[in-house]
Amino acid sequence: MHKKLVNFVRDVYQTKEFVPLHAPTFGGNEKEYVNNTLDSTFVSSVGKYVDQFEQQIEIYTGTAKAIATVNGTAALHTALYMAGVKSGDLVITQALTFVATCNALYHMGAEPVFVDVSKSSLGLCPKALECYLEDNAFINNDGFSQHNVTQQVFRAVVPMHTFGHPVELDELMTVCAKWNIALVEDAAESLGSFYKGQHTGTFGDFSAISFNGNKIITTGGGGMVLCKNYDDGMHTKHVTTTAKVPHPYEFFHDEPGFNYRLPNLNAALGCAQMEVLPTFLKQKRELALQYKDLFLNSDFKFIEEPEYAQSNYWLNAIICPDVASRETLIKETNANGVMTRPIWKLMHRLPMFENAFRGSLTNSELIEATVINIPSSPLSGHNE
Numbered sequence: 001m002h003k004k005l006v007n008f009v010r011d012v013y014q015t016k017e018f019v020p021l022h023a024p025t026f027g028g029n030e031k032e033y034v035n036n037t038l039d040s041t042f043v044s045s046v047g048k049y050v051d052q053f054e055q056q057i058e059i060y061t062g063t064a065k066a067i068a069t070v071n072g073t074a075a076l077h078t079a080l081y082m083a084g085v086k087s088g089d090l091v092i093t094q095a096l097t098f099v100a101t102c103n104a105l106y107h108m109g110a111e112p113v114f115v116d117v118s119k120s121s122l123g124l125c126p127k128a129l130e131c132y133l134e135d136n137a138f139i140n141n142d143g144f145s146q147h148n149v150t151q152q153v154f155r156a157v158v159p160m161h162t163f164g165h166p167v168e169l170d171e172l173m174t175v176c177a178k179w180n181i182a183l184v185e186d187a188a189e190s191l192g193s194f195y196k197g198q199h200t201g202t203f204g205d206f207s208a209i210s211f212n213g214n215k216i217i218t219t220g221g222g223g224m225v226l227c228k229n230y231d232d233g234m235h236t237k238h239v240t241t242t243a244k245v246p247h248p249y250e251f252f253h254d255e256p257g258f259n260y261r262l263p264n265l266n267a268a269l270g271c272a273q274m275e276v277l278p279t280f281l282k283q284k285r286e287l288a289l290q291y292k293d294l295f296l297n298s299d300f301k302f303i304e305e306p307e308y309a310q311s312n313y314w315l316n317a318i319i320c321p322d323v324a325s326r327e328t329l330i331k332e333t334n335a336n337g338v339m340t341r342p343i344w345k346l347m348h349r350l351p352m353f354e355n356a357f358r359g360s361l362t363n364s365e366l367i368e369a370t371v372i373n374i375p376s377s378p379l380s381g382h383n384e
Helices: 003-014 030-040 047-061 072-082 099-108 126-136 169-179 232-242 263-293 323-337 362-370
Strands: 067-071 090-094 111-115 137-139 144-146 153-158 182-186 206-212 225-227 317-320 369-374
Touching: 003 263, 003 323, 030 182, 030 263, 047 067, 047 225, 047 263, 067 072, 067 232, 072 099, 072 153, 072 182, 072 206, 072 225, 072 232, 090 099, 099 111, 111 126, 126 137, 126 169, 144 153, 153 169, 169 182, 225 232, 263 317, 323 362, 323 369, 362 369
Parallel strands: 090 111, 090 153, 153 182, 182 206
Antiparallel strands: 067 225, 137 144, 206 225, 317 369
16 A cells, blocks of 8 residues: 555655655745735734734634734634633643644643544544533532532633544534533634534634644744634734733733734735635645545545535545554655654643543544544645
């Protein structure tokens, strides 16, 4: 299979050079817009492209207000802060995620609680969430959910749309409503993904998107907080701008804030990338279909979007029949200049989260042992 995959990748990308997992593609107005910021001297967080980029995301996702931040972790930190997460709180998330999800919690003084993922979405499983809460939580007199033993409040549930595949949002929202826990979507990987026709990141009151260099579009580094309510969005913008009260020259800050605003220089890149996002999505879907055909009659299973969703197919992935075949495929493809990689180590296997509360993680452990990512850059522009 490794020879078949290497030959396919080299043919589809028309190159004999090293093929990365997901390379940024620049072929539109990126240079023009970035040069405009240099000419204007407005390269920091004040500039027309920051506002324009936020408006583009608002229109595309259908959110009430979008707030641009320096990176996806800052966006998630802000979203959690705005959702009311405090030091000492418990936040339920998945062990199958990138470490940034848990890092944001750690630096807030909150503690992650890991529940299992669904095999169909690779994201937080609503049944596992409900079971964990039934076994470990009670609703107090104030209507909040608390841990049976430690009495800590379960403040938020953070599902991550793994590789861009939307989680089962209706079911998760039902559980969250029953237990009065805020839903904060980690939509870092899912720009361009829709759940039953509605864009991911628009179900929770606050959500986070990433524009890192390896995402479907990039601003170099960058993120976005999606806010369901406009007034909450304006407050979020205030908080991410050091909570400075507008004034021509005086510095007065009316609450603790973050210096998290995205620079105009990065936003210019984002504006140009948004113009070609529909093309990227089309090309990535075409690539996914070709991968599906490639693995159709093999022991390797291509991971498709859930039946209820339209995925951006940010990172394509396959399920290997066993650990040995996974290791062989990774070793041989990388040795031949085609990058593949295993999924992240589960969060509870990392030293800083090894003592976190967790439920049964059967699906997460199986996915960790057998899933690998394969090259996923948009079909055109790989060499641009």
